[in-house]
Structures are given as C-alpha cells and as structure tokens.
Amino acid sequence: MIKALLVLVLLGLAFPGLSAPVRGETLRIGTDARYPPFAYFTAEGRLTGFEVDLGNQICDSLDAVCQWVDIPFGQLVRALRDGRIDAVMASFAITEERRRLVAFSAKYYSTPIRFLADRAETAPITADSLAGRRIGVVIGTTHVDHLLRTYGPAVKPTLFETQGEMLEALVAGRLDLVLADGLGLWHFLNTPQGAGFAWIGNPLYVDEGIGVAMRSGDTDLVERVDAAIDRLLRNGTFLRVNSRYFPFNIY
Template identity: 30%
Template sequence: MSLLVLASLLLASCGGASGSHLDTIKQNGVIKVGTSADYPPFEYIDESGNRVGFDIELMEEIARRLGVTVEWVDMPFDSLIAGVQEGKIDASISAFNYTEERDQVVDFSEPYYMGEDAFLVAESFTGMIAAPEDVASFKVGVQTGTTQDAWLTDSLVAEGLLPEENLFRYDRADQAALDLKNGRIDVMMADYIPAAALAEQIGGLKIAYQAVISSGPTNIVIPEGDAELKQAIDEILVELESEGFIEALGLKYFQ
C-alpha cells in the first residue's frame, strides 16, 4: 500500500470518528451555554443564589429534549458572541436580538420572543421623552454590546445628537439601573420587560417611554454554519411553541 493511499485512509478514518458538533455534545452529555445573568426576568440570580429566568428554563428544557444537561457559563454580555465564535461555549441564550452585523459571525435559532425597548428613569424625573430622540438631551446608560447600545451609538452619537461623553456603557444592566437610581445618569435604555423588572427589583424607577426602536426577534446564538445544531434547536422550539410551553413561561415571568 502506498504512503499516499495510507494517508488518505487515515484522514478518512479521523474525519469519520470526529462526528458533528451536535454528536460531540450528545456524547459528552453536556451543552455549554453562555449567558449574562443580570437581565431579569430573562436571566438573573435569585435571592437564594440560583440562576433563574425565562431563558434559563427555556434552555434547560431544550437541553432535556436533546438528552443532555446544561453547563452554564456566566459571561459579560459583550463577550458572549466571541465565546460562541471561539468555541468556548456551544451556544448562548441571553435575550439576544437578531442583527445583520451579528449574523455575519454567528447563526441564530428561530425566534422565541418579540420585544420592545424602553427608557427607564428615576421616579423623580421631570424631563420629557415624547420620542426616542428626546433622550439625546440627557445622560444615558446602556448595557455594552446590546442592540440598544448600537441604536444610541449609530442614531444619536454618530449623528451628533448625543455627545459621546453623555453615553455611559455598562457591563451589567443592573449596574446601569443602580447608577440611574443614584442620579449618576438620567435615563437607561433596555428591553422593556427587563427594564420593568429592574424598576420593580431596585425601586424608585419608572418606565418613561416604550416602543419598538432597536428590539425585534429574540433568538438563541449558535456557531456560524452549525446547521445540525440549529436544526435540532429549531425543531424543539417549534415543539415547545405548539405545546404551549413558551406561552406558559411568558405568563410565569412576564405577567
């Protein structure tokens, strides 16, 4: 047998043994999922120190139906996409909105939630926010790497409406909410449901304005080109939707 033929057989053997990413996940019995557990009611740490929330329960059920368990990896929100790209995690669920920019480097599951944006202010706030652009008159806080961050940067800062020094970016949404309560910023932009949850959790805050501005479909982040994992997750999401599981989760966490 020639060395060339032997090398070809060895390569074929190695390729066949490696299997797909989904095969590896199932063989290991674990899917590593990244999240940023600071965004109630999607993902957060409760008073007992447990990781809970809409996204957490949804992903746990998806994993159960895949026949595996979840190994949670808590990371800053703006590190999650890179974590999926670099293979540090198998997927990420953290109230991710689809964007064309993100879609260039990762893939997305089918949507499981549609959201709105909100501007959160202190209860003592006396300013006027009648349209999204009105926040350009204030000091605005936002979580780094979110679609809200992108909207504020592209639509207000880049257009010269909001001074760069008046846009404050935070690794964690709850840090921004605390600074808002303590008067270090005037307005915080976030998804509506987490904004309302933070207002209730921290106290002294209220929603001043809500609308679809930067938000849209919410999806699970999957490695670019991983068609098999995407198909498996999408099929389970369809099942969960048809069975009423996702609606029940919404009633549990969003009402």
C-alpha cells in the same frame, strides 16, 4: 429477557464503557446571570430565570444536558466564537449585522427597547433633549447602535458591562436615563428600587426578536434547536415557562 437486561445494567455499573446510553451531549450555554427575570442567581446561589428554564427545556428536548456559563453580556459573542460555549441565551437580539458573526435560531420571544428615567422627567426623546445627558446602555447591545445611529454624535452613551450595574447607577443618581430591553426594565419597575422611575417615549422595535445564538458552522445544532423551540411552542411548555415570570405572553 428481563434477566438479560439486568445483567447488562449490572455490567454497565461495573464497566462504564458498557453502560446503557445516557444523554450523549452537553450543551454549554452562555448567559449573563445579572439580568432578572431572564437569568439570575437566587439567594441560595441557584441559577434561574425565564431563559434558564426555557434553555433547560430545549436541552431536554434535544436529549442533552445544559451546562450554563455566566459571562458578561459584552463578552458572550467572543466566548461563542472562541469555542468556550456552544450557544448564547441572553436576550440576544436577532439583527442582520449580528448574522454576519453568528447563526440564530428562530425567535423565542420579542421585546421593544425603552427609555427609562426618573418620574419627574418630562423632556421628549429627541436628539436635542438627549445631547449632553448621561444615558446608560449595556455594551454590545442593539441599544448602543440605536442611540448612535438615531440621535447623532452629540449623544455619548455611558457603557456598562451588565444591566444590573447600569440600573444601580441610575438609582444612585449617576445617570439621567437608560435605554434597555423593555421586558428587563418592566421587571425593574416592579421592584422597590424601580418605584421612582417611569417610561420615557414610546416602545421601539429595532430587531427581529430574541433568539439562541450559535456558531455559523453549527448548522445541525441550529436546526435541532429550531425544532426544539417549535415543539415547546406547540406542546404548551413555552407558555408554562412564560407564566412563571410574566403575566402576559412574551412570544
């Protein structure tokens, strides 16, 4: 029996068509790699982060290989719908409006959105106090929708392709405040660049959590990703990944 198996392995090496089964699926996952601690490049050029590590664990659970594709946040849905990627893991909030465009997995973390400004800022968050201010938001996010829906036409946000560009503008003094994912801003506040800034107002929960976005017709993939997330939550893998980046549970 052992000899027969060895023959099959050798045949597989000589003739790829006869090779033993390998992971039969490549899952192309789009992310914005300018968003630490969720997705970012190390100094050595390696893509890493909470969502990258978690996504790789999901792929392992599916017996698939993750192929990560770096795409600015505002272009991710179009890339998904055009078939250039199979899924999005980019702190993509689950909302009813987005459900009309894509299918979502179960959530894999939750976060409020927060305003952030210079530590000297004391004005409350109201429509009047925000009117005429330079408010940074990332294009395509729920943050844009919240600003326009809640504070009216007098508030005109400044749009950015990525959170990194937005925070650079804040540090450089080209913005008065920003509105973004609270966990991403928490990371920024714990860097030297974020030392002079602080939260303004209370945390705001405006969505159903963060999920993997997939095409609406890919129901089998959605079900398998849901099952994989559930396994990672139950077997402790999620918490192990979580602890690499956060001192608290973000689920």
